[in-house]
Amino acid sequence: MALPFVIETQAGAARLGRMQTAHGPVETPVFMPVGTAASVKGVPQDTLEDLGAQIILGNTYHLYLRPGHELVRKMGGLHRFMSWDRALLTDSGGFQVFSLTSLRKITEEGVTFRSHLDGSSHLFTPERSIEIQMALGADIIMSFDECTEHPADERRTRESMEMTLRWARRCKSYFDACQCESPTKQGAPSEQALFGIVQGGMYANLRRESAERTVELDFPGYAIGGLSVGESRDKTRDMIAATLEILPKDKPRYVMGVGYPEEIVQYACMGVDMMDCVLPTRAARHGLLFTSEGRLNIKNSRFAEDQGPADPKCGCKVCSRYSRAYLRHLFVAGEPLAGVLNTMHNLAYYLDTIRAVRHAIRLGNLSGIFQEAYPLA
Amino acid sequence: MALPFVIETQAGAARLGRMQTAHGPVETPVFMPVGTAASVKGVPQDTLEDLGAQIILGNTYHLYLRPGHELVRKMGGLHRFMSWDRALLTDSGGFQVFSLTSLRKITEEGVTFRSHLDGSSHLFTPERSIEIQMALGADIIMSFDECTEHPADERRTRESMEMTLRWARRCKSYFDACQCESPTKQGAPSEQALFGIVQGGMYANLRRESAERTVELDFPGYAIGGLSVGESRDKTRDMIAATLEILPKDKPRYVMGVGYPEEIVQYACMGVDMMDCVLPTRAARHGLLFTSEGRLNIKNSRFAEDQGPADPKCGCKVCSRYSRAYLRHLFVAGEPLAGVLNTMHNLAYYLDTIRAVRHAIRLGNLSGIFQEAYPLA
Numbered sequence: 001m002a003l004p005f006v007i008e009t010q011a012g013a014a015r016l017g018r019m020q021t022a023h024g025p026v027e028t029p030v031f032m033p034v035g036t037a038a039s040v041k042g043v044p045q046d047t048l049e050d051l052g053a054q055i056i057l058g059n060t061y062h063l064y065l066r067p068g069h070e071l072v073r074k075m076g077g078l079h080r081f082m083s084w085d086r087a088l089l090t091d092s093g094g095f096q097v098f099s100l101t102s103l104r105k106i107t108e109e110g111v112t113f114r115s116h117l118d119g120s121s122h123l124f125t126p127e128r129s130i131e132i133q134m135a136l137g138a139d140i141i142m143s144f145d146e147c148t149e150h151p152a153d154e155r156r157t158r159e160s161m162e163m164t165l166r167w168a169r170r171c172k173s174y175f176d177a178c179q180c181e182s183p184t185k186q187g188a189p190s191e192q193a194l195f196g197i198v199q200g201g202m203y204a205n206l207r208r209e210s211a212e213r214t215v216e217l218d219f220p221g222y223a224i225g226g227l228s229v230g231e232s233r234d235k236t237r238d239m240i241a242a243t244l245e246i247l248p249k250d251k252p253r254y255v256m257g258v259g260y261p262e263e264i265v266q267y268a269c270m271g272v273d274m275m276d277c278v279l280p281t282r283a284a285r286h287g288l289l290f291t292s293e294g295r296l297n298i299k300n301s302r303f304a305e306d307q308g309p310a311d312p313k314c315g316c317k318v319c320s321r322y323s324r325a326y327l328r329h330l331f332v333a334g335e336p337l338a339g340v341l342n343t344m345h346n347l348a349y350y351l352d353t354i355r356a357v358r359h360a361i362r363l364g365n366l367s368g369i370f371q372e373a374y375p376l377a
Numbered sequence: 378m379a380l381p382f383v384i385e386t387q388a389g390a391a392r393l394g395r396m397q398t399a400h401g402p403v404e405t406p407v408f409m410p411v412g413t414a415a416s417v418k419g420v421p422q423d424t425l426e427d428l429g430a431q432i433i434l435g436n437t438y439h440l441y442l443r444p445g446h447e448l449v450r451k452m453g454g455l456h457r458f459m460s461w462d463r464a465l466l467t468d469s470g471g472f473q474v475f476s477l478t479s480l481r482k483i484t485e486e487g488v489t490f491r492s493h494l495d496g497s498s499h500l501f502t503p504e505r506s507i508e509i510q511m512a513l514g515a516d517i518i519m520s521f522d523e524c525t526e527h528p529a530d531e532r533r534t535r536e537s538m539e540m541t542l543r544w545a546r547r548c549k550s551y552f553d554a555c556q557c558e559s560p561t562k563q564g565a566p567s568e569q570a571l572f573g574i575v576q577g578g579m580y581a582n583l584r585r586e587s588a589e590r591t592v593e594l595d596f597p598g599y600a601i602g603g604l605s606v607g608e609s610r611d612k613t614r615d616m617i618a619a620t621l622e623i624l625p626k627d628k629p630r631y632v633m634g635v636g637y638p639e640e641i642v643q644y645a646c647m648g649v650d651m652m653d654c655v656l657p658t659r660a661a662r663h664g665l666l667f668t669s670e671g672r673l674n675i676k677n678s679r680f681a682e683d684q685g686p687a688d689p690k691c692g693c694k695v696c697s698r699y700s701r702a703y704l705r706h707l708f709v710a711g712e713p714l715a716g717v718l719n720t721m722h723n724l725a726y727y728l729d730t731i732r733a734v735r736h737a738i739r740l741g742n743l744s745g746i747f748q749e750a751y752p753l754a
Binding site: 037038039040041042043044045046062066067071074075076081082083304305307317321322323325326329330332333335336337339340341344 | 415416417418419421443448460684698721
């Protein structure tokens, strides 16, 4: 489980770190664009490189169904299949199968679910999730957890948390056994790292207990899952804060599935090292652009004759070249280039935002970052 | 009507030429990608530049309806609106409105049609088409013609041809009058060039007569329209050959709406200077790839584990980086990147093909080109 992680400097609770994956270094805090089915929707890989994406996320559920993890394994793993030589992370598939509320059944063994594509029946267990993620071959893989529904009372949340802990133990046992039994083709031990996931719903005491007991299992990194499921932003922050108190300071800390740009900044300032979210890419496809002046709904008629760039402070390829009027036209006309350009800009905005956070930590001064993150506050 | 055109050298009937537009030179024979609504679907403009696109085509009908030619004019014209500094050509809108068979009515005055977007009623006349194309501001604009339906008997074809000639005269009169009345903002005369269009259906005698009488009107370039409407490829070639006999050798000759790669080569060898077609871009979106080994339907399951590039002889960014297996996955999964990458490759293939034709003309040897164009023959 090789994932060297060095913290270079700190500013308050925020940490400037460096993870060394088998596919190069990742400077933290890092934002990871989501490439669900081996593609960040609409964006070629060289563009992602130009944007400075250091690590992207693939979804195990989607890749398992299509093209199938065995095919990806035959093609040399996800990196080679999608021609992405930088770092990759896969989720466990847990979040997606729990989202299939009417199509799945949860037992101690695992989750039986029906494919959203063809209705076929499948079983994900902790062991199966790890097996699939090993076939995909991402640098960082995730334990199979239960994402507790929201709202849930404390008793139900504890039960769910306990199962996540039992599943975490099964994931780690299976993963460790595979490491011993089957060295990779290169003859070296696997260079994948398996992270644990903290649950505990909206109860700070359960979050702390989940963190303590997950840390006892000794993972090379820890995620905070089950957030951004409908709770208030204050609640999200409190749950992150409660968990961060417990998580070891010398390991990467990853908050899954967040958030808006200002949240990214806030959580990084609290000491979170990794985040991912579909928001910049999904919002882009719906015409929502993140800018230094706030959010723009590009289809708004007030942009019809606006010759300015999407964001006057942004230096990305989209803002350097195209006007709001053109971006609006593309979106209204249903042109495929709309999604491509909007996604490129939103990713540039997110990646520039987190880059600015890293810069501020290096300078030891986070005060300006919050003002930029909340331009309308 | 400034459109200097120099023929640098010839090989047989094929000509290596250079058009000087207000937006830079265009080496001919040239293939023009189609950017219907101010965008070559899915492809950013810098990628088109990298691919070597010298001139692209916009559709007047689509731009008139959305975003509207007056908006484009306000935004500084189509070049500025879409941020494309190289040459542009717009069609007259004629072909599109004639295609709305159940929604249009043709009279001597022009064509009344209903928008495919909202059913609203509009009238295109020769004068109106030129007015719209002047607002769009492409370097080369086209006369409003009637694309004769196929099949059509000789009498009907002659009537249609005669109307196209009367409309060509009206287009030219209107355009010339505007040139005198309204110098452009820069104080210089307009740098747009208006081309005439030869019709005549599938009758060589009518094609020749149409060419002679269109040439009498004295345009800076001539298009051959009304082809690729369902006739055999031999018939297309014969109609082009009959027309080329008549068209002046010192003016650019443009065959509209063709064709397959091997047709592009063939017509260029016959002395055609300009061609455009939706085929590479539209086929790409349907998963059809043009390669040196013939056409590939990328969704075919035989490509599921094919680690080779789409075309082993192609040096484009797609073939340099991605496998057929990955391209197939993207297409089957409905990923937007499928259309983007497939379009990039097909355009690269077309633009490389026509570049090879230019190279062969320069070397004075076209013999190898035909073999490459018909790899499976």
